[in-house]
Amino acid sequence: MNKKMKWTAVFFVMLLSFLMVTACGETNQESAGGGTEAEGEEAGDQAAAEGAQTNESTFPEKEVTIVVSNSAGGSNDLAARSIAGPLQEVLGVPVVVENVDGAGGNIARAQVFNAEPDGYTLLKTPIPSMSIGELVAEGDFQTMEFEPVFNMFGHSSNVVIVPADSEIESIEDLIAASESQKLRASGSGVATNTALGSIFLKEIGVDHQYIPYVGGSESAQQVAGGHVDFGIASEIAAKSLEEEGLVKVIATTATERLSIFPDAPTLIELGYPELGFEILYGIWAPPNTPPDVIEILADAFLEASEDPAFSEAAERVGFVEQILMPDEFRERRDIDYLLVEKLKDQFEVE
Incomplete structure (x- = not known):
């Protein structure tokens, strides 16, 4: 082999070595960077989902406050306190009942309406009085924007x-x-x-x-x-x-005969089909409370309602259990709201 051919061969060997080293470097860099762009996005989405799941699983991390729209000792207050103990056991955090009286319940309703929608501040107020408080007494809240959580008692009027x-x-x-x-x-x-x-x-x-x-x-x-x-x-x-x-x-004025007054007819029975309503005692969350938090709370209230202590407390006070989960509770709220809206001009307010 002459000298010219020898140097040509050496040049090709060096070029081949350079190309191989470059290719290996790119491969290692790709591996170190987590794969392709699409694979990176997929990994990011998975991390975000895992983060959201972690946030959901940590609720609740601190005490939950149930704001009652009446003074202590009334039927609405007793309804809240009947479930606070069992609920505390289920959630594993303190459950505090806070009475905020005034303006026929509207002060408490406005307070919770404007609270942080994180599930830690809840409202205990009956319907249809909440709709009346908004539409007749001009309360600073919107009944239809509250998030229904759980109804405990009903068959009352x-x-x-x-x-x-x-x-x-x-x-x-x-x-x-x-x-x-x-x-x-x-x-x-x-x-x-x-x-x-x-x-x-x-x-x-x-x-x-x-x-x-x-x-x-x-x-x-x-x-x-x-x-x-x-x-x-x-x-x-x-x-x-x-x-x-x-x-x-x-x-x-009930929609059906009341169990404690079985001989008393309803106005509906007497020929007035549109004149009947049922008082429901339930729990509400501020507007825009995340659905996953509502679900956790609703399930917790349901489990708490199965505690014998809850039923015993209800029986002592004279409440009749009527369990409604969020969707059913929302339907009843909407019906009552339309009834009050229709009759609001007939309320005698100064």
């Missing part, structure tokens, strides 16, 4: 009561009496469920003056003492007075 010695025995008697005299009726508040019951009675021809009192017990006592002709009261307020023989229950 208002009852129409008269003094035990009254000659009025039925709704027909009440209508007839109102045609010859101006009747006076007691109730609890002006933008409340009892005020809605008063509107129902006016719709069927019971002409009367509605007199609002501060609380349900005081209102019912006015009937027992004969200071008014009749009253619209909660079941709980009426039950003890009826057992003492101080009042008679002549009808209810």
Whole structure:
């Protein structure tokens, strides 16, 4: 081999070696960088999903507060406290009941409506009074934007009561009496469920003056003492007075007969199909609370409701369990809202 051919061969060997080293370097760099661009994006998506799953699994990490829209000792407060203990056991964090009274419940509703939507601040308020608070009392919140979490109690409504010695025995008697005299009726508040019951009675021809009192017990006592002709009261307020023989229950504003007053007909039964509502005692979360947090809370409330301590507490107070998960609870809320919206101009507010 001549000298020229020898150097040509050496040149090709060196070139081949260079190409092989370059190719190996690119391969190693690709491996170190995590693969192709598409593979990198896939890895990033997987990491994000794992991160979201971790965030979901850590809820709750601190105490949960249930804000009650009434003072301590009332039916709404007792409903919240009946489940707080069992719920605490299920969630594994403290569950605190906070009473925020005022403006017929609207202060508490506005407070939770504007709270951080993280699942740690919940609202305990009944419906349809929440819709009444917004549409009639102009509360600073939107009922339809609250996130339904869980309903505990239902099959409850208002009852129409008269003094035990009254000659009025039925709704027909009440209508007839109102045609010859101006009747006076007691109730609890002006933008409340009892005020809605008063509107129902006016719709069927019971002409009367509605007199609002501060609380349900005081209102019912006015009937027992004969200071008014009749009253619209909660079941709980009426039950003890009826057992003492101080009042008679002549009808209810419920959608079906109430178990504690099985002989009292509903207005619906009496021929007024649109005049009935049911008071539901449930839990709400602020607008835009993440769906996964709502699901965790709803499942936790459901499990807590299966604790015997919850049922025993409900029975002591006189509540009837009616378990509704978020979707069912939302449907009932929507129906009540439309009812109140239709009748809102008939509420007597100053």
